[in-house]
Amino acid sequence: MDVLPIIVAAIPVTLGVTAASFAIGAVLGLALVAGRRSRWTVVRGLSRSVVEVLRGIPPIVLLFIIFFGIGSGALRMEPFQAAVIGLGLVSAAHLSEVYRGSLLAVPKGQFEAADALGLSRSTTSARVIAPQAFRVAMPGMVTWAISLLKDSALVSTIGVAEIMSVTNQHARSSGDGLMPFILAAAVYIAIGTPLAIWSRWLEKRFARIRKAA
Amino acid sequence: MNQAESILSLRDVEKTFAGHCAVDGVSLDVARGEVVAVIGPSGSGKSTMLRCINLLEVPDRGTITVDGTDLDTSGTVSARDLTQLRRRVGMVFQSFNLFPHMTVLRNISLPQERVLGRSRDEADRRSMELLERVGLQQKADAYPAKCSGGQQQRVAIARALALDPEIMLFDEPTSALDPELGLEVLAVMRQLADTGMTMIVVTHEIHFAATVADRLIVMADGRILEQGPPQQVLDDPQHARTRTFLSAIKDR
Ligand SMILES: Nc1ncnc2c1ncn2[C@@H]1O[C@H](COP(=O)(O)OP(=O)(O)OP(=O)(O)O)[C@@H](O)[C@H]1O
Ligand SMILES: [Mg+2]
Numbered sequence: 001m002d003v004l005p006i007i008v009a010a011i012p013v014t015l016g017v018t019a020a021s022f023a024i025g026a027v028l029g030l031a032l033v034a035g036r037r038s039r040w041t042v043v044r045g046l047s048r049s050v051v052e053v054l055r056g057i058p059p060i061v062l063l064f065i066i067f068f069g070i071g072s073g074a075l076r077m078e079p080f081q082a083a084v085i086g087l088g089l090v091s092a093a094h095l096s097e098v099y100r101g102s103l104l105a106v107p108k109g110q111f112e113a114a115d116a117l118g119l120s121r122s123t124t125s126a127r128v129i130a131p132q133a134f135r136v137a138m139p140g141m142v143t144w145a146i147s148l149l150k151d152s153a154l155v156s157t158i159g160v161a162e163i164m165s166v167t168n169q170h171a172r173s174s175g176d177g178l179m180p181f182i183l184a185a186a187v188y189i190a191i192g193t194p195l196a197i198w199s200r201w202l203e204k205r206f207a208r209i210r211k212a213a
Numbered sequence: 214m215n216q217a218e219s220i221l222s223l224r225d226v227e228k229t230f231a232g233h234c235a236v237d238g239v240s241l242d243v244a245r246g247e248v249v250a251v252i253g254p255s256g257s258g259k260s261t262m263l264r265c266i267n268l269l270e271v272p273d274r275g276t277i278t279v280d281g282t283d284l285d286t287s288g289t290v291s292a293r294d295l296t297q298l299r300r301r302v303g304m305v306f307q308s309f310n311l312f313p314h315m316t317v318l319r320n321i322s323l324p325q326e327r328v329l330g331r332s333r334d335e336a337d338r339r340s341m342e343l344l345e346r347v348g349l350q351q352k353a354d355a356y357p358a359k360c361s362g363g364q365q366q367r368v369a370i371a372r373a374l375a376l377d378p379e380i381m382l383f384d385e386p387t388s389a390l391d392p393e394l395g396l397e398v399l400a401v402m403r404q405l406a407d408t409g410m411t412m413i414v415v416t417h418e419i420h421f422a423a424t425v426a427d428r429l430i431v432m433a434d435g436r437i438l439e440q441g442p443p444q445q446v447l448d449d450p451q452h453a454r455t456r457t458f459l460s461a462i463k464d465r
Contacts, residue, residue, distance in 0.1 A: 113310035113369075116267055117324040117376065118299035127323060131314045 003170045003180045007187055013080075013162040015191070017152045020084040022145055025091020032096035033103070047096075054093035060154050062086050067158040083155035087148060094144055102137035103129065135206055142199035146192050153188075163187060219278075220245040220411050221380055226265050226275030226286070228258075235261040236272070237435035243380070246409045250422035250443065253432030254458055259415040262432070263382050266413070267302040268295060280379060300328060303373030307385040309365040311357040311372070317344070318353040321372045328376055336375075343371035347401050363394030367401050374405075381405065383414040417462055423447055431455050 035047030054062070063086040071077035077085075106129055114124040156165035167184040171177055219242040228236040236258045243249055251259050264270040265286075266277060272286040279301050284294055311320050321340035325331045331339070344350045347367040349360075357365050366386055373381060383402065387395035399421050406412055406425050416422060422429050422443050429443040431450075439451050450456045 107308075107310075109306060109308050109310035110312065112269055113306065113312070115269060116299060116304040116306075117372070118296055118328045119324060120296075120327070123327045127327075128312055132312075135314075 003167065003174070003176075004183055006166050006170055007163055007180070007184055010161060010163045010166040011187065011191070013160065014149070014152050017080070017083050017087065017155055017160060017162055018145065018149045021087035021091050021152070022148055024084065024088030025093075025095045025144075025148075026141070028088065028092035029095030029099055032092055033099040036096070036100060037103070051093045051096055054089055055097075059087065059090050059151060060157060062090060063154060063158055079155070079159040082158055083152075083160045087152065087155070090151075091144065091148060095141065098137050098140040098144065099133065101140070102133040102135075105136045106132045139199050139203040139206060142195055142202060146195050146199070149192055149195070150188060218244050220280050221266065221413075222276075222278040223262075223266070224276040224278070226262070226272045226277065228261050228265055228270055228272045234435050236265060238275075239435070239437055241430075241437070243411060243413065245379075245411055247428065248406045248410075248412045248414065248426045249428045249430060250426035251413065251415045251430045251432060252417065252419070252422065252458070252462075253430075253438070257432040258435040259432050260384050261435075263304075263384050263413060263415055266380075266382060267299055267304055269304070296328075300376060301379045302382060303376060303378035303380070304382045305366070305369050305373055305384070305386050307388050309357075309362070309369045309389075311365055311369055313357050316354050316356055317349070317360065317368050320357070320368060321375050324372065325375050339375055340371070343374055344368075346404075347371050348397075361394055362390045363397045366390065366394075366398045370398070370401055370405070380411045380413070383412065383416070385415050385417065387416070387418060419447065419459075419462060431458070433458075 032047050032051055035043050036051070038044050038047070057065075063083065066086045067077060067079065067082035071082050110128055110132065111124065114128045119128065152162060153164035156162060156168060159165070163184050167180045171180045174180070221241075221243040223239055223241040226236055226239045227234065239258075239262055241249075251262070253259050261270055265272045265275075268277075268284075268286070268290060271290065274287050277284045277286060277298075279298055282294075282297065284290060284298065311317075312323075315323065318337060318340055321343060322333065322336035325336035325339060326333060341350060341353065344353055347370060349364055349367055349371070352360055352364060352368070357368070360368065370381075370386075386402070387398050390398065395418070399418060402412070402414070402421070403425050414421075414426070424443075426443050428440060429446045430440040431438045431446065431452075433454055439446060439455055446455070447459065450459060
């Protein structure tokens with residue numbers, strides 16, 4: 001059981017990788033979805049290709065490309081940086097799809113009413129459409145955060161000292177192959193469950209709002 | 214009617230969707246303060262014509278003149294012209310389209326702040342004035358979902374009026390409402406007509422058209438089939454198609 005404090009001590013690293021990648025993804029995802037709704041065909045095509053490429057590569061391959069490929073060449077990168085960039089890009093692609101779906105859920109009449117009132121494009125996006133789309137996107141965003149929390153274990157492969165990495169090290173040196181991993185699993189569940197409950201609550205609340213509207 | 218007194222003119226406006234001509238060369242002059250009712254069978258292009266006026270649909274051809282300012286729609290319309298046009302033309306939709314995440318008051322005040330640059334206080338004061346006019350000041354802090362359809366439509370009318378438009382367009386404003394709720398909306402519109410607002414109203418409410426409108430337009434196949442004083446068109450339609458259409462809606 002002496003592995004538990006080691007695992008607990010690594011929780012901030014796991015949370016850090018998850019939160020930082022999520023933040024990068026949330027912002028870049030906005031840019032991608034804006035690109036996909038651009039009035040220029042080239043921008044639309046480009047954004048779409050970026051999303052498809054990012055979604056087509058297994059995250060671990062992308063991590064290796066960034067850390068061992070780019071990171072060992074011109075751009076020196078710490079494992080943590082590479083991890084956050086890699087998972088951030090994957091998140092951007094995924095979250096842009098979540099955003100896109102949520103925008104499709106905003107009725108056409110909302111865009112038309114804003115147009116007819118003479119609201120500018122930016123006011124329409126920021127004050128009319130985004131708040132409505134965000135409510136729809138929330139459950140999907142939280143679900144992605146849960147996946148990301150679990151997928152962050154991948155970054156142990158490039159040497160980030162998060163939960164999976166320290167657990168694996170301890171297991172090797174102590175020779176106990178089962179208990180450390182079971183404890184690690186329990187810790188992931190303990191962090192992820194509140195998120196999952198929150199996501200379900202949001203989804204229910206959203207369904208209620210939709211019924212009321 | 215001479216050009217000088219007309220506040221809105223359409224000249225040969227045409228709009229085609231995927232090869233189908235929804236509005237087929239419509240010309241129309243509307244005088245300041247005139248109330249025009251538009252009727253016609255489903256698919257005859259009533260909505261499309263209305264939406265061409267504030268460029269929710271950009272016509273393929275034709276000129277739109279609002280209060281002396283010409284817009285040739287066959288070229289590209291600049292953002293500035295578009296803003297100018299939409300400031301002067303308000304629109305009310307069949308489905309209300311209130312912003313569900315804002316209170317009634319915010320729905321009416323936000324566009325004033327953003328489009329006219331009014332301060333929040335100024336905007337709220339104007340909003341309350343209009344809410345009173347449509348009989349809903351008690352709903353100011355409610356969300357749209359907590360209002361009946363008729364109340365939502367009256368708020369939508371107040372929202373459009375808050376921008377001080379010169380012309381108001383209504384696309385079947387009561388079609389989504391139970392008859393008694395429709396009546397409260399029609400009462401507000403009647404009042405608005407009495408204040409001298411220029412209005413174009415697409416509607417199936419023949420009684421409203423007969424009693425409030427100055428002119429009744431019958432559309433078919435993207436064209437104006439006939440028009441005239443409502444009583445005259447209703448009592449003595451010139452076209453067989455008008456007669457068929459009128460008897461169909463009177464039977465409902
Ligand atoms: N966005 C669009 N894309 C394709 N076709 C359209 C579009 N809008 C309208 N149309 C077509 O244009 C024609 C005219 O439609 P419009 O909605 O103007 O008729 P309407 O007189 O308002 O009918 P209704 O009484 O049913 O509202 C119809 O044939 C319709 O299918
Ligand atoms: Mg219509």
